[in-house]
Amino acid sequence: MQTRRVQSFSLVLPPLLLVISIFISSIAIVMAEVPSEATVHIIFTEKPPVDDVESHHIHTLTAVLGSEEAAKQSLIYVYKNAATGFSAKLTPQQVEELSKQPGVLQIMPSQKMQLHSGRVGLH
The missing domain is CATH 3.30.70.80 (Peptidase S8 propeptide/proteinase inhibitor I9)
Structure with a gap:
């Protein structure tokens, strides 16, 4: 039972980290493109x-x-x-x-x- 949880977690973790990193990167790109308003x-x-x-x-x-x-x-x-x-x-x-x-x-x-x-x- 314990090994199944570890296997499930190890299968979910990489895609989850990928989604989080893409989200953070897109926020950084949007913030960099928005010029400060004069x-x-x-x-x-x-x-x-x-x-x-x-x-x-x-x-x-x-x-x-x-x-x-x-x-x-x-x-x-x-x-x-x-x-x-x-x-x-x-x-x-x-x-x-x-x-x-x-x-x-x-x-x-x-x-x-x-x-x-x-x-x-x-x-």
């Missing part, structure tokens, strides 16, 4: 030493994104007055790489704020 971030920088601030920011982004075209597509807005910096769509990995670039002071995820009307509560 979200909008605000990047505060030191004042660029050049007059063409936008070109400077594109150059900074190019170092991380790999091409000037990708940098231009990612760039959303250039801040020149109250603060120096720009906003861009970046993945978490790109945020990490950009934070190491010279002149980058801080990177914050952009947040939508709900404006409040002055009329609330006045009836």
